[in-house]
Amino acid sequence: MTEPVLKCTNCGSEHERRSLICPECGNPGITSLYKYLSFNQHSLSLIINKEVWFPKAIDVNDPFEFKFMLSSMELHGMAINEASLQDARKDAMQLGVFCLSEINDNILMWSHYASNHTGFCIEFERTKENDLKPESCVPVIYPADDSVPVIDNENLETNSTFAKIATTKSKLWSYEKEWRIISREIGGRTYPLPGGITSVIFGCRMDEHNRNTIRKIIKTDIKYYEAIEDDNQYKFKIKSLSST
Template identity: 30%
Template sequence: MRVYHFLNAEHGLDALRNCHLKIARFGELNDPFELLGVDLSDKDIRQAFKKIKIALAEYRGLLCFSRRWRNPLLWSHYADRHKGLCLGFDIPDELAIRVTYTARRLMPTDLFFPDNAVREGAIAKILATKFSHWRYEDEVRLFVSLEDRDPQNGHYFYDFSEDLKLAQVIVGPQSSISRYDLEGVLGNENAHVERLKARPAFKTFRVVMNREESLWT
């Protein structure tokens, strides 16, 4: 499956230079309802889910992608107002978890049997349920373990691999990143990676490929 990850210019070039992506932790995400997309009106259930969120955040993280790169909102929100990069990756379908968007929070009865046993697929639902207004992201998630913390900055990273294979680099319409800049971080070992420069479309509200190569030096 081809998926896309948006970054500002600094972090995008750093990711390419070091062949890794920063792993997001649940407490750092921009949606306060992450892992809490359940009806929490019952106090005991509310406390239980808060504990689950804290516990998961200790040893699991995620990589967030979109299934599309042409939506201008994604560039505005996640690529420094079109000045950053979009990295296209190929990941195994079986590892990709598509987010489900809903206006209605999950009910505990959707997740647990009366004896509190977990229903099949309940954990996946909790991990991949978001409010419907996030639908524009068309998000795909890859859940990973938190193993080796970077001693310098305290972050966790996931290396490029067969499970996270870099295929495209798309430079934002407002980005000053040049072809030369990309060559410097990609090197010969990434000669197969497609390089594109994006621009606003002329007829639609989309971001598209700039086919006039002379406009990107």
């Protein structure tokens, strides 16, 4: 179970998926992440107040969040109590999780997270200064064999162990190409936008009135797109809209 990699489109070498540039040739890596949203008071608050909601891990849609196993149920010669381990997991699941995606054209995510295509999707820019930098926001690991992380007891309390537990999910979810920020404090609250908004993609069923509302609120000069049906295949094309 290793860090997801990205193949550089320029030199072909593989590097950590979270790297902003290819360490071999400096070619840009993944420079944007996307958030699918319904059109409602919460998403309007996001763009008006420039803050995002971090739900608690225990409240998101996957009951297997933060699940792990230990390499043995013994530490320093003492038996580890199963109940205390479950308590530790429960405590960790009080932390906030903000989920994003690498892709803006996934039909299922438009269905699930953007009110059956009547919502929209925001593009956030990744920079080395903002909260989408490699140290703060990481790609989710989807193990090929669907096994939960096995943690070496000696490393139980390290940051990297925690990161692995908090960012590993079933491969059933792999189509989401998810990235996440884990808050250091209890979730169920808002945080400032993790990065600048560079574009908005309107859902294929989003009505004109709601599209205009978003444009009026954002005001600044960003790009607008819409998801439209491809003629030949079951996929979306992301079409640029004129900058009016």
